[in-house]
Amino acid sequence: MPHDHHSHDDAHPHALLPSDPALRVKALETILTRKGLIDPAALDEIIDTYENKIGPKNGADVVARAWSDAGFRKALLEDATAVVRDLGYYGRQGEHVVVVENTPETHNMVVCTLCSCYPWSLLGIPPAWYKSDAYRARAVREPRKVLADFGVTLPEGTAVRVWDSTAEMRYLVLPMRPERTEGMPFEQLAALVTRDSMIGTGLAKAPA
C-alpha cells in the first residue's frame, strides 16, 4: 500500500524541529521577552562574549606576567581579584579570584564539587570533563590518578593540593615556569600556558 507511506520527498518538508530542551529554552525566552524581563540583544552579547572574546588566553596573559614580573606575581598571589580586575578580567558575578602557585613541593589542582564554578573571566567556559561527575568526584578522592589520566606524573616528593571552587571563590593555578625560557619574549611565554595548566590538570608546555 504505497499510499500509507510518506515518500522521501516529504520526509523534511518543514523546518528541522529543534530538540525538546531547545524548544523549552525558546519558550522561556519568549515568555520573558514578552514580559519585558530580558533583552534579546543582551543575550546575544553574552553568548558572543563567551564564544569569541573570553578564553584561556586571558589566564595565560596573567600567568606570563607573573612569570616575568616578580612584583606582579607578589601582588597577584596576595590579591588576585584586584589585580585581574585592573587588567580588565572582571568576573561578571563579582566573584573573588584566588591564585595558587605551583612549586616543586606543591602541585595545585582545582575542582568544583558542587557544580562547575570556574574563573570564567580568565578561562572562559569550562570543558565538559570539568563538569563531569567523574572529575568532580575523583579530583578530591584520587587526584594523583586523575593527573595520571591527564598524562601528568609528579615527582614523589611533590604534594598535591586540591582546591574546591565556589560561586564566590574561584581558583586559578599559577603553573611553574618551564625551564630554558629565560629571556623568552612575552608572547612566546604566554603560548606555553595551557588551559589545563591553569586548572592544575596539566603543566605548562616545554619550549619547542
Next chain:
Amino acid sequence: MSEIPEPVFAELWHAQVFALTVHLSEAGRFAWPDWAERFGATLKAHGLARDLDGGDDYFNAWLETLEAILAEDGIADPVEAAQVRLAWEAAYLSTPHGSPVRLAGD
C-alpha cells in the same frame, strides 16, 4: 589533552540557556551563589541514577533548575511554558524548510 580545540558550547541551546541565566542574574533576579546551590542540588539528584558526562546532561540539569526557579517566582508558569513550547513546535512543523520560523502572534 587540551590540544584538540573544543567548541565552547556544543549546542546552541546550551549557549542560550547559559546566557539567559547569566542575564537574569545580572538583572538581579537571583544571586549567582544561590543559583549555584540550586543547580548543584539538581546535578546531585540527577547524578544519583548515573554518572553525568558534563555535556547534554549537564545543561539538561541547568535548564530544569532555571525552569523551577522561574516557576517558583511566578515569572514563567509551567503550564504557560508548556503551551509556548508547543506553539514553537507547531511553528517549526508548519514552516517550510529554509524559511524563518516565527511564533504566531509575536
